[in-house]
Amino acid sequence: MNKRNEYDVCIIGSGAGGAVMAYALGKAGFTVVVLEAGRRFKPLDYPTNKETWETTNNPFVNPEERAKSYLYRYSEPEHLDLSYNYLRSKSKVHGFYNSGEKRTPPALDRVKGVGGTTLRYQGEAHRFSPTSFRYRSLYGIAEDWPITYEDLEPYYDKAENILGVAGSNKNPFKAPRGPFPLPHHPLSCASRTVKKGFDKMGLHLLPNSLNILSKSRDGRPACNYCNGCYLGCKMRAKGSMDVTFMKKAEAMPNVEVRTESVVSEITMSRKGYVNGVIYFDAGRAENRLRAGLVVLSAGALESPRLLLNSRSALFPDGMSNSSGMVGKNFMETLTCSATALFEEDIHSYKGLQVDSRAWDYNAPKKTNPFHGGVVFGVTALDLLGPLSYARLLAPGWGRQHKEFMRKYFGHAVNVFAVGEHLPNKSNMITIDPHAVDYYRIPVARITSHLHDNDLRIIDFMVKKCRQIAEAAGAVEILREYSSYDLSMISHISGTCRMGNDPRKSVLSPFCQSHDIKNLFVVDSSCFVTEGGGDSPSLTIHAIALRAADYIVNEMKRVT
Amino acid sequence: MKFLESLEKIIRLSLLSRRKVLGSLFVSFLTIVLKPLHSALSSSYEATTPGVFHGPLLKGDFQFLSPYQATVLDEITALIIPSDAYPGAREAGVVFKLDNHLANAKRSRNLYRTGVQLLDYLTQEVYGKESFLHLDEEGKKALLQMAESGKSTATNTEQNRSGQTAQSFFLLVKREAFEAFYTAPEGWQSVGYQGPPQWKGNRDYHRCAPGRKDDA
Numbered sequence: 001m002n003k004r005n006e007y008d009v010c011i012i013g014s015g016a017g018g019a020v021m022a023y024a025l026g027k028a029g030f031t032v033v034v035l036e037a038g039r040r041f042k043p044l045d046y047p048t049n050k051e052t053w054e055t056t057n058n059p060f061v062n063p064e065e066r067a068k069s070y071l072y073r074y075s076e077p078e079h080l081d082l083s084y085n086y087l088r089s090k091s092k093v094h095g096f097y098n099s100g101e102k103r104t105p106p107a108l109d110r111v112k113g114v115g116g117t118t119l120r121y122q123g124e125a126h127r128f129s130p131t132s133f134r135y136r137s138l139y140g141i142a143e144d145w146p147i148t149y150e151d152l153e154p155y156y157d158k159a160e161n162i163l164g165v166a167g168s169n170k171n172p173f174k175a176p177r178g179p180f181p182l183p184h185h186p187l188s189c190a191s192r193t194v195k196k197g198f199d200k201m202g203l204h205l206l207p208n209s210l211n212i213l214s215k216s217r218d219g220r221p222a223c224n225y226c227n228g229c230y231l232g233c234k235m236r237a238k239g240s241m242d243v244t245f246m247k248k249a250e251a252m253p254n255v256e257v258r259t260e261s262v263v264s265e266i267t268m269s270r271k272g273y274v275n276g277v278i279y280f281d282a283g284r285a286e287n288r289l290r291a292g293l294v295v296l297s298a299g300a301l302e303s304p305r306l307l308l309n310s311r312s313a314l315f316p317d318g319m320s321n322s323s324g325m326v327g328k329n330f331m332e333t334l335t336c337s338a339t340a341l342f343e344e345d346i347h348s349y350k351g352l353q354v355d356s357r358a359w360d361y362n363a364p365k366k367t368n369p370f371h372g373g374v375v376f377g378v379t380a381l382d383l384l385g386p387l388s389y390a391r392l393l394a395p396g397w398g399r400q401h402k403e404f405m406r407k408y409f410g411h412a413v414n415v416f417a418v419g420e421h422l423p424n425k426s427n428m429i430t431i432d433p434h435a436v437d438y439y440r441i442p443v444a445r446i447t448s449h450l451h452d453n454d455l456r457i458i459d460f461m462v463k464k465c466r467q468i469a470e471a472a473g474a475v476e477i478l479r480e481y482s483s484y485d486l487s488m489i490s491h492i493s494g495t496c497r498m499g500n501d502p503r504k505s506v507l508s509p510f511c512q513s514h515d516i517k518n519l520f521v522v523d524s525s526c527f528v529t530e531g532g533g534d535s536p537s538l539t540i541h542a543i544a545l546r547a548a549d550y551i552v553n554e555m556k557r558v559t
Numbered sequence: 560m561k562f563l564e565s566l567e568k569i570i571r572l573s574l575l576s577r578r579k580v581l582g583s584l585f586v587s588f589l590t591i592v593l594k595p596l597h598s599a600l601s602s603s604y605e606a607t608t609p610g611v612f613h614g615p616l617l618k619g620d621f622q623f624l625s626p627y628q629a630t631v632l633d634e635i636t637a638l639i640i641p642s643d644a645y646p647g648a649r650e651a652g653v654v655f656k657l658d659n660h661l662a663n664a665k666r667s668r669n670l671y672r673t674g675v676q677l678l679d680y681l682t683q684e685v686y687g688k689e690s691f692l693h694l695d696e697e698g699k700k701a702l703l704q705m706a707e708s709g710k711s712t713a714t715n716t717e718q719n720r721s722g723q724t725a726q727s728f729f730l731l732v733k734r735e736a737f738e739a740f741y742t743a744p745e746g747w748q749s750v751g752y753q754g755p756p757q758w759k760g761n762r763d764y765h766r767c768a769p770g771r772k773d774d775a
Binding site: 048049050051052053054055186187188189192193223224225226227228234235344345346347349350351352384385386387389390391397398399401402405406409410 | 638639640641643645647700733734737738740741742743744746747749750751752754755756757758759760761762763764765766767768771
């Protein structure tokens with residue numbers, strides 16, 4: 001088959017960044033090709049209507065194609081700081097999850113597929129607080145972003161409108177704003193039960209802002225509250241990129257998507273510009289493709305990996321890496337959860353994954369025992385059906401088991417928190433010297449350790465979650481776990497940070513490479529800090545829309 | 560906030576590796592323990608073959624399990640998830656599902672096969688009876704508790720290893736029985752669950768139990 005092999009723009013990845021770039025640059029009339037490493041998933045295939053739905057933990061990983069899924073290595077996990085030994089993750093039934101001396105190796109929950117990790121996310125659509133962009137000048141920590149909340153605000157508006165974000169603007173912890181495109185979802189019975197604990201602690205549990213429809217819109221139906229967001233949304237009520245930005249982009253004749261296309265290298269001309277990519281197709285055949293502009297949106301792990309793997313005489317240490325900052329300042333996710341059991345039936349398996357949040361500690365405060373921000377919330381998470389209760393919570397077997405199941409199914413919910421992992425030069429992505437993937441491309445190696453501030457954040461979160469659960473009237477706390485000993489990572493960022501100084505940053509404030517003017521990196525790699533516990537996707541969308549505007553204006557100016 | 564989900568991944572990974580460990584333990588068990596055990600105790604193993612148990616055996620079209628093995632597993636799963644006012648493993652046909660599952664899961668087969676033999680062996684050791692099926696309910700429970708604890712009555716190493724295998728067998732059956740039961744309508748009924756999340760959904764998710772004043 002003769003495929004076209006010259007495009008105006010080549011976008012690598014179709015997640016929160018790439019999908020938006022495809023939409024915005026396609027709309028501007030460029031010929032665009034999107035190379036997506038994974039395949040296309042059909043909402044109708046998701047498992048949530050099958051009897052055996054609870055046995056599928058991750059429909060986005062095909063056990064037979066595990067070799068093609070996310071692959072990474074890690075440097076030796078760190079020894080646990082035993083002065084915090086009381087933070088060890090544990091369960092009433094199963095005991096300690098990690099009884100060793102070291103933290104578990106990093107476990108990343110990322111998806112390859114059209115839509116990227118938004119296929120699996122819980123639809124949180126947060127605007128970062130204005131303070132999140134100015135940590136250095138306001139609190140003397142980390143670095144300031146080269147952009148402010150005001151720079152992003154119009155793009156936040158635009159992204160929310162295209163998606164149909166549901167939320168409430170009565171949130172005193174966020175910047176003042178107009179109404180959301182859709183009304184917020186009502187709080188679940190479980191959230192209202194736990195809210196009593198938040199109230200007693202003087203915290204404000206508020207409706208979350210979500211990229212999940214509260215009313216039908218744009219040919220997609222409203223959410224019917226099945227709670228299975230991370231198993232894939234059959235309803236298409238969750239606005240993962242495949243049913244929103246990518247769908248709109250693919251409807252344009254000038255946008256083409258190639259699935260199962262894994263880029264191994266970005267190529268360069270002698271003049272110092274990128275001119276295309278080399279990629280493997282589904283049959284593992286090597287292809288070349290030429291493009292006037294390359295947008296790298298493969299995520300904060302894979303984007304730096306590709307840059308570091310694209311070495312040349314001009315960039316012996318990796319493409320666009322004259323600053324030496326590619327891969328540096330990797331930020332993982334600090335998190336904790338307490339599973340609270342209630343005497344009353346709160347049917348916590350119904351609803352939305354994260355319908356409520358408390359932002360009281362989102363903005364840093366001098367009086368906090370840590371730097372950075374923390375956001376609390378309520379979630380059923382993995383407690384979605386009887387099998388999860390049997391596996392994770394119910395003690396023993398026989399009558400004891402059956403009585404627990406009968407009495408307590410639907411009575412347990414997780415009080416959880418997400419804390420900010422501040423940037424640190426010693427946390428980084430490098431290329432593993434030994435391991436290669438299915439396509440023989442060297443894989444990324446993660447080095448991520450907890451520093452003193454991170455431990456203080458985890459300590460604060462764990463204690464607070466327990467206090468909230470107790471104050472809410474929980475009869476028992478069945479499980480408690482945290483990033484202290486389990487390295488559970490999903491939000492990742494910081495590995496190609498943006499900045500004004502080309503010696504200290506990889507990207508310009510518009511995600512343009514300081515070194516190579518026709519290369520853009522548009523994903524959470526560009527983040528300078530993590531937004532105080534908020535979720536990253538909406539900020540990625542807004543940054544992408546802003547970068548696309550910049551590209552379109554520059555092209556107009558030049559031509 | 561997908562990050563919390565990676566916890567489950569970690570737990571799963573550890574379960575997986577535990578399974579692998581169990582698998583290799585089992586292989587070594589087969590080669591070092593079972594063969595000599597078998598020759599040394601061939602009489603007691605003989606005694607556990609279905610020919611010696613004269614009671615009624617479970618009838619059914621089994622793909623992998625023998626009628627005797629199926630009957631033992633039916634007893635075990637009915638003790639793990641007993642029937643009472645609500646359905647238990649029997650009503651949900653758990654043993655048939657396990658058989659179905661074993662027809663596809665070659666890795667678990669050996670453990671099922673030797674596990675049933677081991678239970679009979681333990682029965683012989685502890686109660687002097689030839690088959691697990693000869694025990695009354697309390698005896699069966701006590702034996703399963705023994706298997707679960709991983710201890711054995713014997714003091715020599717070979718028999719201690721058989722204790723470990725009995726434990727892995729029991730934990731495997733328990734896990735797979737839960738899986739078979741709670742993915743079946745009988746299991747849902749026993750806990751008051753309405754069935755898979757879609758397509759019904761839960762539009763009443765914001766309401767609490769009747770009588771709560773703050774209900775929306």
